[in-house]
Ligand SMILES: Nc1ncnc2c1ncn2[C@@H]1O[C@H](COP(=O)(O)OP(=O)(O)O)[C@@H](O)[C@H]1O
């Protein structure tokens with residue numbers, strides 16, 4: 001087991017109500033550094049999947065392993081950001097980013113350097129000493145991502161992080177998260193209900209079916225890197241997007257027929 | 260299907276002008292209204308007291324009250340009474356807060372503390388503290404202890420429950436984020452829950468400080484040899500209504516000062532929330 005690197009889910013199931021699994025039979029291997037996106041209908045268990053990886057919930061059956069070690073609870077080797085930035089409103093931007101480093105006991109000087117670098121990376125150096133309430137939604141989300149990356153997590157988990165942003169900001173943020181991923185080199189697992197976003201960002205797209213949630217499709221995205229706005233207009237991209245949309249639609253129809 | 264059903268229609272309506280329920284006034288108007296709020300009752304009192312409709316012993320005029328107050332201030336009685344009452348509220352309310360905040364914090368965060376404490380505190384808070392005065396005198400005598408105890412009993416339960424409410428307002432998401440960032444329970448309590456709940460905790464303290472101030476005066480009406488409540492009973496014995504009025508005004512002003520102080524503190528601490 002010790003030689004296994006990356007994130008691995010083995011036969012994972014999660015029930016909130018006994019006998020009614022929200023997720024079932026999830027087997028998944030994500031090698032280090034991969035950018036994986038997860039799409040699925042609302043209620044298909046996307047957030048639950050991320051919570052299991054984060055350790056906020058434990059699987060009812062099966063195991064979650066990170067670099068061969070079972071995940072038993074939340075911890076700074078995984079970072080997470082949600083649709084709402086959920087910042088500490090009384091802490092300045094810099095001190096929000098520093099929170100995890102403080103908890104880790106990182107010396108002040110090292111902390112300051114790391115925070116400065118992260119703020120530079122997310123383009124918010126000017127706002128270091130500002131309270132989060134003064135920032136726009138997109139800026140807040142950047143802080144939230146910087147905070148999640150502060151402790152150098154091996155996996156970054158993103159639960160519909162751009163779902164509440166306007167179209168233009170969302171596009172900026174998509175390019176931004178791609179850039180961050182390239183600079184930091186961490187594994188990213190990002191949940192979204194936006195197929196276009198999933199195909200544009202992911203090296204691999206997982207389609208989740210509903211009732212119980214299973215990985216019904218595991219699609220490798222062979223689009224040129226880096227993903228630019230040109231890629232987004234390419235025939236290849238549009239064809240792949242249509243394909244994934246059809247798969248998601250088929251899942252949805254099948255689910256509707258069952259209920 | 261739709262062509263089989265007639266489309267239900269409502270009778271034509273002429274749009275009516277409506278206004279928002281909540282209205283605002285200009286800053287200037289607000290200040291004028293604030294002044295009127297104090298000055299109009301004062302003027303009414305003044306008019307009534309000089310009109311001869313009410314006997315002077317029942318309703319002294321403002322100047323008489325002012326003179327009575329000045330007399331007490333100069334004799335040194337009033338300052339000593341103010342200090343005695345403030346000392347009691349400091350000790351009693353301070354003790355109540357020292358008990359209520361940790362207890363409320365526990366109730367708001369620890370799963371078992373809530374079901375264990377909520378029922379008993381919920382009952383205790385509806386027992387009127389003043390009804391405990393005879394018991395307290397039997398238990399701890401008529402000295403300072405019974406007055407402090409009355410104060411504590413009067414506010415500790417409400418303050419605990421209100422603190423617990425403030426603590427429960429902390430979004431679960433924020434607690435999850437903190438755990439993922441590697442913060443243990445102690446760190447989350449001190450660095451996340453406490454700062455988040457502090458404005459609410461101060462709000463609870465402000466409400467309960469007003470109640471505590473009431474209980475000080477009640478305690479001193481019963482058995483005391485100093486304090487503003489005691490000074491009122493003294494004045495009553497000699498039918499000095501002018502003095503009673505003066506003391507009431509002092510009590511009101513001190514209460515207002517406590518309130519404003521806590522409000523300012525709250526505004527400072529809760530700046531991030533605005
Ligand atoms: N804490 C919970 N308790 C009970 N049921 C839950 C809980 N969290 C999620 N669920 C249920 O699990 C299902 C999947 O939820 P979720 O993972 O949030 O889906 P998604 O993120 O794909 O919309 C939903 O039917 C939801 O009602």
Ligand SMILES: [Mg+2]
Nearest residue numbers: 046047048159
């Ligand atoms: Mg979700």
